Amino acid sequence: MTTDNTIFDLIEKERNRQLHGLELIASENFVSSQVMAAAGSVLTNKYAEGLPGKRYYGGCEVVDQIEQTTIDRVKELFGAAWANVQPHSGAQANAAVMLGVLNPGDTILGFDLSHGGHLTHGSSVNYSGKLYRPTFYGVERETGQINYDHIQIIAQKEKPKLIICGASAYSRDIDFARFRQIADSVNALLMADISHPSGLIAKELLNNPIPHCHIVTSTTHKTLRGPRGGIILMGKDFENPMGQKTPKGDLKMMSAVLDGAVFPGTQGGPLEHIIAAKGVAFGEALSNNFKTYGMQVIKNASAMANAFMNYGYHIVSGGTSNHCMLIDLRSKGISGKEAENILVKADITVNKNMVPFDDKSPFTTSGIRVGTAALTTRGLKEKDMEHIVSLINEVLINRTQESAIISVKKQVNSMMEELPLFTW
Numbered sequence: 093m094t095t096d097n098t099i100f101d102l103i104e105k106e107r108n109r110q111l112h113g114l115e116l117i118a119s120e121n122f123v124s125s126q127v128m129a130a131a132g133s134v135l136t137n138k139y140a141e142g143l144p145g146k147r148y149y150g151g152c153e154v155v156d157q158i159e160q161t162t163i164d165r166v167k168e169l170f171g172a173a174w175a176n177v178q179p180h181s182g183a184q185a186n187a188a189v190m191l192g193v194l195n196p197g198d199t200i201l202g203f204d205l206s207h208g209g210h211l212t213h214g215s216s217v218n219y220s221g222k223l224y225r226p227t228f229y230g231v232e233r234e235t236g237q238i239n240y241d242h243i244q245i246i247a248q249k250e251k252p253k254l255i256i257c258g259a260s261a262y263s264r265d266i267d268f269a270r271f272r273q274i275a276d277s278v279n280a281l282l283m284a285d286i287s288h289p290s291g292l293i294a295k296e297l298l299n300n301p302i303p304h305c306h307i308v309t310s311t312t313h314k315t316l317r318g319p320r321g322g323i324i325l326m327g328k329d330f331e332n333p334m335g336q337k338t339p340k341g342d343l344k345m346m347s348a349v350l351d352g353a354v355f356p357g358t359q360g361g362p363l364e365h366i367i368a369a370k371g372v373a374f375g376e377a378l379s380n381n382f383k384t385y386g387m388q389v390i391k392n393a394s395a396m397a398n399a400f401m402n403y404g405y406h407i408v409s410g411g412t413s414n415h416c417m418l419i420d421l422r423s424k425g426i427s428g429k430e431a432e433n434i435l436v437k438a439d440i441t442v443n444k445n446m447v448p449f450d451d452k453s454p455f456t457t458s459g460i461r462v463g464t465a466a467l468t469t470r471g472l473k474e475k476d477m478e479h480i481v482s483l484i485n486e487v488l489i490n491r492t493q494e495s496a497i498i499s500v501k502k503q504v505n506s507m508m509e510e511l512p513l514f515t516w
């Protein structure tokens with residue numbers, strides 16, 4: 093067989109891009125070589141529709157053990173009573189939950205996309221906003237934070253069947269117990285989507301939704317540092333604190349509903365190579381090293397937020413309690429799109445993002461979102477965050493001067509040269 097140089101040369105290019113640039117995209121991370129090895133393994137050849145021990149294909153003895161190990165590890169990691177590790181992505185996990193617990197036309201209440209929520213929480217361009225009746229809560233203009241009393245009022249008015257808590261660009265912790273009170277008061281199901289902070293939640297560095305939320309979904313590739321994929325979890329306290337059964341019955345019944353909503357409801361065969369890679373990543377996340385990593389992610393984010401504020405940048409909500417922050421660039425007279433495009437010329441990768449009460453379009457935006465999960469995996473510390481913010485500021489201030497941008501790019505490349513990745 094001849095080597096496919098076209099594709100492999102491009103993969104090599106991408107590998108170099110990842111090696112030499114500063115990765116500040118809050119939803120990205122770098123997996124270990126073991127996670128990559130599992131994801132690129134012979135398991136990609138296997139069909140295994142169904143669940144361990146209950147498959148529609150022969151030859152599943154080995155993948156059954158792999159998937160069961162992955163399930164056991166993720167339950168231990170989050171203190172969950174039930175898990176499904178088959179969703180191909182975070183969006184697929186959310187689609188399965190909604191298919192399982194809702195009927196078309198039912199009302200859902202989610203975090204507004206333009207305030208930091210996710211497309212799958214009811215956006216009009218997404219299935220969640222087309223199949224269901226979406227309603228939203230957002231952050232307060234003055235504080236940049238959610239106001240639970242306000243969410244209670246919206247819930248009472250809209251009577252949602254499902255409330256979704258969790259976001260893609262919210263830098264504060266979430267009070268899941270308070271959300272549960274709101275859900276119980278209107279007899280709604282409560283789902284937490286912890287796609288972004290799940291790695292930090294796993295190490296008890298942020299509130300854990302498992303004791304409070306009926307259902308929890310997450311991606312596995314953000315702070316959790318696994319392969320691209322999704323998971324669905326439930327805790328044992330599926331019944332509410334008043335002893336009342338939820339609108340959907342008990343845990344056993346609900347787990348059958350959700351398993352069926354993943355397959356055959358929204359997916360076909362599971363990706364056993366990715367499930368194995370999730371298993372490896374969950375094993376890594378169970379270790380003490382991962383707690384040290386998570387603590388450093390948070391310390392780095394605080395240091396970065398402080399550095400930005402020292403340069404006069406406005407951080408939505410006034411800082412961060414997790415791995416990410418949303419920077420409102422309106423006071424600096426530059427759009428999110430412009431900032432993203434200029435920074436990438438210096439090998440600094442960020443993403444443009446709407447800020448709450450944005451007056452620009454989702455394509456232009458007034459802000460950028462940054463996070464420290466990937467940089468922390470590269471081994472960078474608080475002092476480096478201050479340096480990085482000074483480089484970002486230099487690029488944004490001198491955005492019309494090619495030479496200034498090139499000089500920053502050189503500094504970025506030499507900083508990253510010292511921090512090897514993908515060592516086998």
Ligand SMILES: *Cc1c(COP(=O)(O)O)cnc(C)c1O
Pocket residue numbers: 119180181182183184186209210212258259260285286287288311321322
């Ligand atoms: C990233 C994210 C998702 C979607 O994950 P994909 O794997 O990209 O489908 C869903 N919900 C939230 C809150 C996210 O941040």
